[in-house]
Amino acid sequence: MSSVVTGEAVVLELKPAGFAARGLSLIIDILAQIVLAIILLLLIGNLLDGVFDPAFTTTLALVVVVLILLVLPVTVETLTRGKSLGRLVMGLRIVRDDGGSIRFRHAFIRGMLAILEIYLLVGSLAFLVSLFNERSKRLGDLLAGTYAMRERVVARPRAVLVMPPRLEAWAATADIGRLPDALARRMSQFLAQAPRLTPSARATLAVDLAAEASHHVRPVPPADTHPEEFLHAVVAARRDRDYAAMMRQRTRTESTARRLHTLPFGQGAEPSGRGGPDGPTAG
Numbered sequence: 001m002s003s004v005v006t007g008e009a010v011v012l013e014l015k016p017a018g019f020a021a022r023g024l025s026l027i028i029d030i031l032a033q034i035v036l037a038i039i040l041l042l043l044i045g046n047l048l049d050g051v052f053d054p055a056f057t058t059t060l061a062l063v064v065v066v067l068i069l070l071v072l073p074v075t076v077e078t079l080t081r082g083k084s085l086g087r088l089v090m091g092l093r094i095v096r097d098d099g100g101s102i103r104f105r106h107a108f109i110r111g112m113l114a115i116l117e118i119y120l121l122v123g124s125l126a127f128l129v130s131l132f133n134e135r136s137k138r139l140g141d142l143l144a145g146t147y148a149m150r151e152r153v154v155a156r157p158r159a160v161l162v163m164p165p166r167l168e169a170w171a172a173t174a175d176i177g178r179l180p181d182a183l184a185r186r187m188s189q190f191l192a193q194a195p196r197l198t199p200s201a202r203a204t205l206a207v208d209l210a211a212e213a214s215h216h217v218r219p220v221p222p223a224d225t226h227p228e229e230f231l232h233a234v235v236a237a238r239r240d241r242d243y244a245a246m247m248r249q250r251t252r253t254e255s256t257a258r259r260l261h262t263l264p265f266g267q268g269a270e271p272s273g274r275g276g277p278d279g280p281t282a283g
Contacts, residue, residue, distance in 0.1 A: 016135040017092045017148035025086030025148075026118070029073070032085050037068050069119060070111050077107040087148070094141075095149045106144040113140030161191060163240075167233040170221055176238055179216045184238060187213065187231050194228065206231060 017025075041061055048057055076084055081101040082094035094102055094110070117125035117139050126138035135147040163171060187209050194202050210227035213234055214220055221230050 015150040017090075017150050019130055019136045021090050021092060021150070022130070022136055022148050025084070025090040025092055026123075028086030028089055029084050030118075033068050033072075036072075037065060040064050040068070069115060073114070074104070074107045074111040077102065077110070078104045082107075082146075091151050092148050093151050094146050097145045097147065099149075102144075102146055106146050109144040110140035110146065113138075113143060161188075161232060161236045161239065163236040164229050164233050167221060167225065167229065170219075171233050171237040173219075174221075174234075174237065175218045176216070176234055176241075179213060179234065179238065183209075183212060183216070184235065187235050191228075191231060191235060202228075 041064060044057070044060060044064065048060070073084065077094065087093060094106075096102055096106065114126075117123070117129070126140075129139045129142065130136045133142070135141075137147050141147050190205055190209055194206075197205070206227040210230045213231065217234060221233065225233075
């Protein structure tokens with residue numbers, strides 16, 4: 001998984017495609033190109049047999065090959081922003097190094113280099129180059145500034161934060177309103193990633209975050225509370241209170257809307273006094 005920072009300072013987690021996935025998508029594309037080339041060449045041979053001299057027929061066949069190997073891939077890749085038949089099947093897409101969509105320039109460079117490294121050298125150059133970079137880039141990707149990204153990534157289910165039963169009574173009365181939002185986000189991210197951390201790193205981070213959070217929570221939890229258990233309780237309590245506040249606000253908004261809807265037309269807040277727009281009527 002690689003991180004890309006966009007211009008809006010948003011971190012995108014993009015997973016580069018492995019060598020096997022890229023190889024399979026390439027094989028699918030080559031097979032499709034071979035089938036299309038055979039069909040077109042047979043069609044041209046049958047239609048132009050005996051009509052033109054062999055030199056013209058050979059030139060026309062060469063043009064068809066160039067169209068299939070260069071023009072068609074570049075056009076499809078440009079219009080689909082990095083797709084092809086093989087990548088569509090394998091769930092891949094070619095993107096720029098910054099994660100953005102490719103343009104004609106990128107597709108053209110990749111297409112020109114593909115003739116050399118894939119077709120003329122039977123993929124040997126692409127194979128060797130892709131072994132020496134972490135994103136499995138071929139030579140065309142290195143020169144164009146692109147790589148293949150996985151679009152269909154299995155999303156890991158998010159862990160459900162549950163209030164520890166032994167801390168329910170403490171959390172019901174604890175003051176967690178002063179907990180900074182940035183610290184709360186770090187605690188939530190830690191709890192989501194904790195099962196994938198090494199035991200030592202998990203314990204160290206739990207202790208550090210619990211110590212930092214304890215400065216903003218009153219009263220402190222019981223002395224025998226595990227740091228990670230404390231983090232679970234704080235995050236769960238904060239989530240439940242935010243949800244309850246949101247529901248109360250929604251209820252008040254809906255109640256106000258219903259009252260306004262039931263008022264007769266023209267009735268509403270009016271200026272104080274009994275006069276017209278110029279003020280109260282004099283007695």
